[in-house]
Amino acid sequence: MHFYLKVFMLTCWGMLISGCGTIAPATIPPQLNYTPGPSVIVTDDSYDAGIFFARYPFGWRVITPAAFSTPWVVFTTRDETALIVLALDRGDTQVPPPPNIPADQLCREEQSVPMKDADTLTAALVAPCAEWDSYITIF
Numbered sequence: 001m002h003f004y005l006k007v008f009m010l011t012c013w014g015m016l017i018s019g020c021g022t023i024a025p026a027t028i029p030p031q032l033n034y035t036p037g038p039s040v041i042v043t044d045d046s047y048d049a050g051i052f053f054a055r056y057p058f059g060w061r062v063i064t065p066a067a068f069s070t071p072w073v074v075f076t077t078r079d080e081t082a083l084i085v086l087a088l089d090r091g092d093t094q095v096p097p098p099p100n101i102p103a104d105q106l107c108r109e110e111q112s113v114p115m116k117d118a119d120t121l122t123a124a125l126v127a128p129c130a131e132w133d134s135y136i137t138i139f
Contacts, residue, residue, distance in 0.1 A: 040064055040071075047073050047086075052121050054086055057138055065092075082127035082135050093124040107132050109139060 041048040042062050046055050049071040056062065056075040063074040072087035074095060081101055085093045090112075097106050107129040113121045127135035 040073075047075075049073065051088065051117075051119065052086065052115065056084070082125070082131070084139060085122075085124045085126075087122050087124075088119050090120075090122045093122050095124075095126075097126055101128055105129055109136065 040050070042064070045058060046053065047062055051071055054073070054075075059078055060075045061078065063076065065072050070087070070089045070092065072085065072089065072092040074083055074085050076083040076098075079100070080098050083095065083098060085095055087093050093110060097103050105128055106126055108124065108126050110122065110124045113123060115121055123139070125135060125139040
């Protein structure tokens, strides 16, 4: 009786192991060998796109672009009343204003920061004019 149990167990283990062999591919699939753009690192308070690095306020959300586009990032408050945009292409800073505040009650500041490798980082702040002083210090 024990002999048949051992044969059954060995057969089950053999089938299990041979079945698992097909789970992991023998070669790396092409989609894992090719990523369409550079990676970014987002932590609790910082964003690193490799070409530029930024710290953002606690509790703000981070919005990143598609991997194949020029690097840019949007930091926005939880209630989406203010945002900071950083971009290598100045056109990427022309984001829509926060949806819950009328456009005539928003202020905008834009600055260009030259970088080492001839690129220019454009930074834009869009925030309610009534709270501008508190946001411009963050910017």
